[in-house]
Amino acid sequence: MTNNKLRLGVNIDHVATVRNARGSAYPDPIRAAKLAEAAGADGITAHLREDRRHISDADIDGLMAALGIPLNFEMAATAEMQAIALRHRPHAVCIVPEKREERTTEGGLEVARDENRLAHFIAPLRDAGCRVSIFIAADQAQIDAANRIGAQVIELHTGAYCDLHAEGDFTGRDREAQRLTEMAAYAHDLGLEVHAGHGLTYETVSPIAAIAQVRELNIGHFIIGEAIFRGLTPAIEEMRRLMDEARP
């Protein structure tokens, strides 16, 4: 691999969660994004959910105007979100499954089950110049389907791996890390760019950062939580350090 640098995308959704808890104007996710940029983030990720529980439409306007680094716009595969993405033309669009009742994005997208619709859904986004990423489980059938519909990128869901670590099931965790490693190589061989994310912490990031084919990690909830204790810039710098240290 010629460029082995692992990019860090900082997800700022939960700055907006704190803001929205009180309906105030602060803390401002745009300010957090600019700080993240200054701290060495390679991109900013924001998920505009259908129910607008954290990021708002105005936040997306603000991010597009303020950022000097790429925006990875996370969205469900709905006509409303497609129209918003086409209006803004962010660097990347990451298609995620979305259920109103979930606390966070629980599983990967079922691409194989919805292939035809998704192929038509992402085509205009690609034509508009966005890099289209599909958030999926580390599963060969889903990777094949993501490849067939014309996605340029897949993001592997690391939530199960992180949950097993949190439960103390280290055998299960290591098996899941192995599966992520194998599926990253499989997707890379198909010509897909491989990203990963969800639930990553200082404790869990290194084995994922060590996967040579993974080019970008998207990390939010832990970093924003850690920022309460050490500040956003040191919280990001520590994640960056661990990622660089783990790189093969």
Ligand code: PXP
């Ligand atoms: N990647 C995707 C596709 C996501 O949906 C999320 C959560 O919004 C993340 C990464 C970041 O997950 P976390 O906030 O748990 O770090």
